[in-house]
Amino acid sequence: MNPGKQLLRQDMMPHILCPGCGHGIVLNTLVRVLAKRFTSMDQVALVAGIGCSSRIVGYIDANTLHTTHGRALSFATGLKLSRPELTVIVITGDGDGLGIGGNHLIHAARRNLDLTCILFNNETYGMTGGQLAPTTVLRAFTTTTPYGNKEKSFDAAELVKAAGATFVGRGQAYRPDLLEELIDRAIAHRGFSFLDVMTDCTEYFGRKNALGGGSDLLFSQARGEEAIAQGLGEWPELRDPDGFPIRETVPMGVLHEVNRPTLEEMMGLAGYDAREE
Amino acid sequence: MATELVSGNEACARGAIAAGCNFFGGYPISPSSEVAETLAKILPGHKGIFVQMEDEMASLGSVLGASLGGAKAMTATSGPGFTLMQEHLGYATLAEIPCVVVDVMRVGPSTGVPTAPSQGDVMQARWGSHGDREVAVLAPASVREIYDMTVNAFNIAERLRTPVVVMFDEVLAHMREGVELSAPSHDELWRRPRPLEDPGPSFRAYLPNEDGVAAMPNFGDGYHFHVTGLMHNEKGFPTTHPETIRGLMARLKRKMDPLPFWLPAEHYRLEDAELAVVAYGITSRVAREAVDRLRDRGVLAGLYRPRLLWPVGAADLADTLGRFQSVVVPEMNQGQWVEVVERYLPSAVRVVSRSKLGGEPMTTEEILEGCREFVKKGVRAL
Ligand code: SF4
Numbered sequence: 001m002n003p004g005k006q007l008l009r010q011d012m013m014p015h016i017l018c019p020g021c022g023h024g025i026v027l028n029t030l031v032r033v034l035a036k037r038f039t040s041m042d043q044v045a046l047v048a049g050i051g052c053s054s055r056i057v058g059y060i061d062a063n064t065l066h067t068t069h070g071r072a073l074s075f076a077t078g079l080k081l082s083r084p085e086l087t088v089i090v091i092t093g094d095g096d097g098l099g100i101g102g103n104h105l106i107h108a109a110r111r112n113l114d115l116t117c118i119l120f121n122n123e124t125y126g127m128t129g130g131q132l133a134p135t136t137v138l139r140a141f142t143t144t145t146p147y148g149n150k151e152k153s154f155d156a157a158e159l160v161k162a163a164g165a166t167f168v169g170r171g172q173a174y175r176p177d178l179l180e181e182l183i184d185r186a187i188a189h190r191g192f193s194f195l196d197v198m199t200d201c202t203e204y205f206g207r208k209n210a211l212g213g214g215s216d217l218l219f220s221q222a223r224g225e226e227a228i229a230q231g232l233g234e235w236p237e238l239r240d241p242d243g244f245p246i247r248e249t250v251p252m253g254v255l256h257e258v259n260r261p262t263l264e265e266m267m268g269l270a271g272y273d274a275r276e277e
Numbered sequence: 278m279a280t281e282l283v284s285g286n287e288a289c290a291r292g293a294i295a296a297g298c299n300f301f302g303g304y305p306i307s308p309s310s311e312v313a314e315t316l317a318k319i320l321p322g323h324k325g326i327f328v329q330m331e332d333e334m335a336s337l338g339s340v341l342g343a344s345l346g347g348a349k350a351m352t353a354t355s356g357p358g359f360t361l362m363q364e365h366l367g368y369a370t371l372a373e374i375p376c377v378v379v380d381v382m383r384v385g386p387s388t389g390v391p392t393a394p395s396q397g398d399v400m401q402a403r404w405g406s407h408g409d410r411e412v413a414v415l416a417p418a419s420v421r422e423i424y425d426m427t428v429n430a431f432n433i434a435e436r437l438r439t440p441v442v443v444m445f446d447e448v449l450a451h452m453r454e455g456v457e458l459s460a461p462s463h464d465e466l467w468r469r470p471r472p473l474e475d476p477g478p479s480f481r482a483y484l485p486n487e488d489g490v491a492a493m494p495n496f497g498d499g500y501h502f503h504v505t506g507l508m509h510n511e512k513g514f515p516t517t518h519p520e521t522i523r524g525l526m527a528r529l530k531r532k533m534d535p536l537p538f539w540l541p542a543e544h545y546r547l548e549d550a551e552l553a554v555v556a557y558g559i560t561s562r563v564a565r566e567a568v569d570r571l572r573d574r575g576v577l578a579g580l581y582r583p584r585l586l587w588p589v590g591a592a593d594l595a596d597t598l599g600r601f602q603s604v605v606v607p608e609m610n611q612g613q614w615v616e617v618v619e620r621y622l623p624s625a626v627r628v629v630s631r632s633k634l635g636g637e638p639m640t641t642e643e644i645l646e647g648c649r650e651f652v653k654k655g656v657r658a659l
Binding site for chain 2: 079083274
């Protein structure tokens, strides 16, 4: 049996994710890590913003907080400062975390509070119907770029690293085994840890760009090496000779890891608890 | 106890400490910044945390996160920042998270006049967030009252699990008055309700107590529960079920019912009065003087001073003012709370707005002038 299964709230099922959506794989991977790391979820809080990815915190039997669009990190900041003993994990999406919540993301990285932020990056706004996101690649079709995207996208990992995060990594729904290790290391890291996780929106991004179903999208995450070799085009325009989409390769794994005092250390909050005596 | 010279903003910060505030998340903005500056200095010495956030959305977000962790949490801002906080005020109402928001009013709209007084945020405080919601808004009129009402605000926020707004203006924020600030005793501080059920899979965090308030634990108390800005059932899980939504909305409204009894309006010389002035905050101070001066000249005037702007103490308002022919409502805006007075008084009462804009406080003379047409001929010149 999946060791994470007992951590799912059965009365919240069925979940809202579409068939083939990459988010379910990340949720599954996350609960596996949680089940391994923690004997009880009493001291674990999951904080999310708005969007398909952010909905997943509701499925986990812990202290769960589904906040406003883009602002999960601000809630997490207050929660962690008032209760430094809690493990606080923030779940966000690319629109949530880099669009409307971009300012909160860079400042959370700068503060280096001991939080873990997992960004589900599907290059679109799924929940609102597949619009342009700050991560949408050039030329991709979305419901608000019917003639193709003309804006350069963000590299979330580079951005957060530059802002001062002390642990930055990138994973893929395609490789849950590596992702599991990455999430585990991110939670273990003392300080602000950030993971850019490639997931896929089959329902909108996949359909709009004729990229196939869930498994086609997953496999496209794997074919990046060839794209680099060919040095051509932009995903999703780029296809192999059989017509399958090829994704540009971006570095995976742990991309940055340093030690710097956390905000709670700077504030001397060891043993602090804001609850009334 | 010694009398001290204290500004409104400092009194607000010290009232927060007296109330047991141990978290402040804020963003600088005139004319409220001294609240943050004072708390940055004194919170660490009172086992509290001060954090300056990147904007006002994050400020109130951090406050809500801290409150869910069990902190007594607050932020302070002014008009433009208050506008940015509306999103999280709505969230706090629906998710039932205690918090105190101080709004020091300045001239708007937009950047307006950053350090000049106004009372222009009265309707924003009521309706600024989308959707229907009740909100507690307190309007102190002196430095001493800012201190006391900041304590009241924490008490209400904790007991009713709701955001409470304390509103005053730039003049009250920056003026100094000689005051004796006596801290409330431990028993005078109200606590948030305790959960009604034991932890476990069937635990309902949004099960209301007899006051209609969700009796929620804090995060990390050993209960697992879900907090969301979506409409939710008693477990806190999202719902689109119309009956559940109607029940939740009715409960959130009903739980605010005791507020007008906790903070009744002040009736000043109204008993035998023939002319009533309705004023709150800074404007009520000159209105009181105008009433005294009218009385000196034989005009039977009185002052009705709401200390709670929202929810409206409608029964008291109607009982007290329903018998008047004329009610004058001076405000430092284009006429906001006057609409409340009109709404709750019988149509036979003539309700007249006296508005002042421009960033200057209302004067006694202007209120006297505003009352002139209601004073019988033959009264000594006003
Ligand atoms: S809309 Fe897209 S991102 Fe959202 S659940 Fe469906 S496939 Fe996943």
